[in-house]
Structure formats: C-alpha cells, structure tokens
Amino acid sequence: MPMRCPGLYCGRTYLESGILSECGSCxxxxxxxxxxxxxxxxxxxxxxxxWLYLGFMALLPLVLHWFFIDMVAMRRSFNKxxxxxxxxxxxxxxxxxxxTLLTMDPIxxxxxxxxxxxxxxDWYTLLHNPKPNYDKTVHCTQEAVYPLYTIVLVFYAYSVVIMLLFRPWIxxxxxxxxxxxxxxxxxxxxPILAVLQALIGGLLC
Structure with missing residues (x-):
C-alpha cells in the first residue's frame, strides 16, 4: 500500500516505469x-x-449582453x-x-x-498546500472540482471570440x-465575470 500523502489533495501517479511518483498535485x-x-x-x-450552476454562469453573460444592448440603444420600445x-x-x-461542451473531455x-x-x-486547493513539519511546502494545487472551474473560463473565452467575429458585422x-x-x-x-468565477465560484455552486 502506498505511503500516505500530506494535505487534502496531494496524491501519487504512476510513472512510465510503473512505480509511483512522489506526492504532488494530480x-x-x-x-x-x-x-x-x-x-x-x-x-x-x-x-x-x-448543471444548475453551469446554466447560471451561461445565462449571466447573456443577460448582461441584453442589458447593455438595451442601454446603448436608448429606445423605449423594441424595434427590428x-x-x-x-x-x-x-x-x-x-x-x-x-x-465548450464539444471541446471538453470526452472530446x-x-x-x-x-x-x-x-x-x-475543493474550489480553493491553492490555499491548502501542506507544509509537513513546517519545512518545505508541497505544492498540490489542482482542479479538484474538474471541470467546473475551467469550463466556465473556457466558455467565456469562446464567447468573446465568437462575439468579436460576428457582432461587429451586425x-x-x-x-x-x-x-x-x-x-x-x-x-x-x-474579465470581471472571470475574476468572480475564480474568487467566489465555490460560494455560488
């Protein structure tokens, strides 16, 4: 049986030689x-x-898009x-x-x-890197909530790219x-939504 690893998230992986690695991030x-x-x-x-969390994070930029479109249009009623x-x-x-769904695993x-x-x-593994015997820190930062953390950031990136490709022409x-x-x-x-996702995503989910 492998030796214990310190902290909440440090683990071992099998190397190509078939032996286990030192404790570290998965x-x-x-x-x-x-x-x-x-x-x-x-x-x-x-x-x-x-799914409800992912749906909320997808609807949030849509609502903001519509809000700012209405605000800059300065029209009291909808038109074409x-x-x-x-x-x-x-x-x-x-x-x-x-x-986003097609490019996440399974691709x-x-x-x-x-x-x-x-x-x-689980959302903030950066804050839980252990320091055995108060000596050297073992860095085990990882996405323990895979893929809830990065999938939203990937979605935002796609949203920006698609917007810049099509919206100017429209x-x-x-x-x-x-x-x-x-x-x-x-x-x-x-960018503000991305920062909020990074900081308080765990509180929203």
Missing part, C-alpha cells in the same frame, strides 16, 4: 483517492446542482435592429456553449466527466453608432 482530470492516495481519473457525472442584436447575443452564447461528445464536489475547499447594419458600445461593455464584463 493531473487535470484526476483526483486523489483518499484511501490509496493515488490519483484516479474523474469519471463522475455532474449532479443537478452542477434591437431584436437582431438580442438574437445575435443569444446565438453567440449558444454557440459558445456547444463549442466531440455532449457529455462531461467530472469529479464531484465534496467540500468548499453592428454595422443595426444601430452602427450606438451598438458598438455593447461590444466594449462585453470586453469589460467578461
């Missing part, structure tokens, strides 16, 4: 088995709360141009969701394999003076 998509201290693949299915911009934002978010499938969340500390046709400001607004709120 690779992405793996998590320590608390009984054997060996890093094992994440093969759980996301729970209902996981505003509706086209709203539909463009919806299409961007849907495409970003599809691309090419509308499935997600995950490591279920056990404790709030803005030229629909409210060319005001609508471009909705793009600038998104370039501000997406």
């Amino acid at each position: 690779p992405r998509g793996f998590r320590r088995n608390d009984a054997t201290f060996i890093c094992e693949p994440c093969n759980d299915n996301p729970t209902l709360y996981d 141009d505003v509706l086209i911009l709203h539909f463009s934002a919806l299409l961007e978010i849907v495409l970003a969701c599809i691309l 090419g499938l509308f499935q997600i394999r995950s490591c279920n969340v056990r404790h709030l500390s 803005c030229r046709k629909c409210l060319p003076r005001q609508s471009k400001m909705s793009i600038y607004a998104a370039l501000y709120f997406f």
Whole structure:
C-alpha cells in the first residue's frame, strides 16, 4: 500500500516505469483517492446542482449582453435592429456553449466527466498546500472540482471570440453608432465575470 500523502489533495501517479511518483498535485482530470492516495481519473457525472450552476454562469453573460444592448440603444420600445442584436447575443452564447461542451473531455461528445464536489475547499486547493513539519511546502494545487472551474473560463473565452467575429458585422447594419458600445461593455464584463468565477465560484455552486 502506498505511503500516505500530506494535505487534502496531494496524491501519487504512476510513472512510465510503473512505480509511483512522489506526492504532488494530480493531473487535470484526476483526483486523489483518499484511501490509496493515488490519483484516479474523474469519471463522475455532474449532479443537478452542477448543471444548475453551469446554466447560471451561461445565462449571466447573456443577460448582461441584453442589458447593455438595451442601454446603448436608448429606445423605449423594441424595434427590428434591437431584436437582431438580442438574437445575435443569444446565438453567440449558444454557440459558445456547444463549442465548450464539444471541446471538453470526452472530446466531440455532449457529455462531461467530472469529479464531484465534496467540500468548499475543493474550489480553493491553492490555499491548502501542506507544509509537513513546517519545512518545505508541497505544492498540490489542482482542479479538484474538474471541470467546473475551467469550463466556465473556457466558455467565456469562446464567447468573446465568437462575439468579436460576428457582432461587429451586425453592428454595422443595426444601430452602427450606438451598438458598438455593447461590444466594449462585453470586453469589460467578461474579465470581471472571470475574476468572480475564480474568487467566489465555490460560494455560488
């Protein structure tokens, strides 16, 4: 039986030679088995709360898109141009969701394999690097909640890229003076959302 590893998240992996490595962080998509201290693949299915969390994080930028489109349009009622911009934002978010799911493991499938969340500390492994005997710190920072942490950041990245590819062309046709400001607004709120995901994602899930 392998020797114990310090801390909550440090584990061992099998090297090419077949022997176990020193205690350290598990690779992405793996998590320590608390009984054997060996890093094992994440093969759980996301729970209902996981899907609700991901849905909320996907709807949040869509609502912000629509809010800023309405704000810069300065129209009291909907018209054709505003509706086209709203539909463009919806299409961007849907495409970003599809691309995110297809590029996550397993690649090419509308499935997600995950490591279920056990404790709030799972979101903040950076704060739980052990220091055995108050000597050298063992760095075991990893994505223990795989893929809930990074999938949202990947989704935001896709959203920005898709928006920059399509929205400027639509803005030229629909409210060319005001609508471009909705793009600038998104370039501000997406980084803010990414920081919030990094800092308080565990409190939201």
